[in-house]
Amino acid sequence: xxxxxxxxxxxxxxxxxxxxxxxxxxxxxxxxxxxxxxxxxxxxxxxxxxxxxxxxxxxxxxxxxxxxxxxxxxxxxxxxxxxxxxxxxxxxxxxxxxxxxxxxxxxxxxxxxxxxxxxxxxxxxxxxxxxxxxxxxxxxxxxxxxxxxxxxxxxxxxxxxxxxxxxxxxxxxxxxxxxxxxxxxxxxxxxxxxxxxxxxxxxxxxxxxxxxxxxxx
Ligand code: HEC
Numbered sequence: 001x002x003x004x005x006x007x008x009x010x011x012x013x014x015x016x017x018x019x020x021x022x023x024x025x026x027x028x029x030x031x032x033x034x035x036x037x038x039x040x041x042x043x044x045x046x047x048x049x050x051x052x053x054x055x056x057x058x059x060x061x062x063x064x065x066x067x068x069x070x071x072x073x074x075x076x077x078x079x080x081x082x083x084x085x086x087x088x089x090x091x092x093x094x095x096x097x098x099x100x101x102x103x104x105x106x107x108x109x110x111x112x113x114x115x116x117x118x119x120x121x122x123x124x125x126x127x128x129x130x131x132x133x134x135x136x137x138x139x140x141x142x143x144x145x146x147x148x149x150x151x152x153x154x155x156x157x158x159x160x161x162x163x164x165x166x167x168x169x170x171x172x173x174x175x176x177x178x179x180x181x182x183x184x185x186x187x188x189x190x191x192x193x194x195x196x197x198x199x200x201x202x203x204x205x206x207x208x209x210x211x212x213x214x215x216x217x
Pocket of ligand 1: 122125126127128129130140148149150151153158166169170174175176177178180192196
């Protein structure tokens with residue numbers, strides 16, 4: 001090994017220059033220094049591994065594709081576990097779910113708890129426009145001078161739309177009404193649905209879709 005002390009370096013300026021040059025060269029190859037050279041990696045470990053390029057051909061799989069199709073029934077983490085609960089559509093997306101999904105009612109501690117949660121949420125999110133009793137006489141239409149006209153929720157048609165459709169209306173909004181799928185959680189939207197039904201029944205104690213279907217799914 002090349003060993004230099006202070007004295008030697010003083011005596012041999014050439015040796016000193018050579019050592020400096022070697023050190024500089026070594027430092028010049030440090031991480032973070034931009035270079036076009038191929039990096040020299042003494043221990044390669046997992047630095048390079050065999051892999052396929054996206055869309056490339058593979059002899060390994062019978063269908064010749066490297067990108068594997070998802071196994072049937074795969075569910076992404078962020079995907080809805082139950083499409084009916086998330087969309088309000090019945091299983092085959094053929095018609096609306098007639099009632100609040102039974103699982104939601106159970107998870108929220110029963111219908112009574114769900115309705116009372118719904119009453120609270122309705123008070124927060126819906127009364128500004130639809131009014132406390134659902135007549136469409138909230139503060140917003142009162143102040144907006146006719147620009148926003150929410151219907152009465154006791155309207156013949158609205159009393160008979162399926163629970164799933166009511167849920168979807170709250171989730172996605174309708175025409176002038178805003179959507180609530182981002183700031184009101186799924187279970188709370190169903191809770192509001194159950195409360196709107198209670199509100200409607202309070203004014204028209206006659207069968208609605210929910211009663212006709214015999215309670216919960
Ligand atoms: C910013 C005011 C506003 C708020 C808040 C609001 N709505 Fe509405 N809503 C409206 C308006 C306006 C309409 C009528 C839309 C139209 O037909 O142009 C409407 C329509 C509806 C309808 C009838 C949909 C149909 O099929 O015609 C329902 C049901 C309803 N709202 C429920 C709710 C519920 C439940 C909430 C609370 C989560 C809510 N709305 C919050 C303004 C509002």
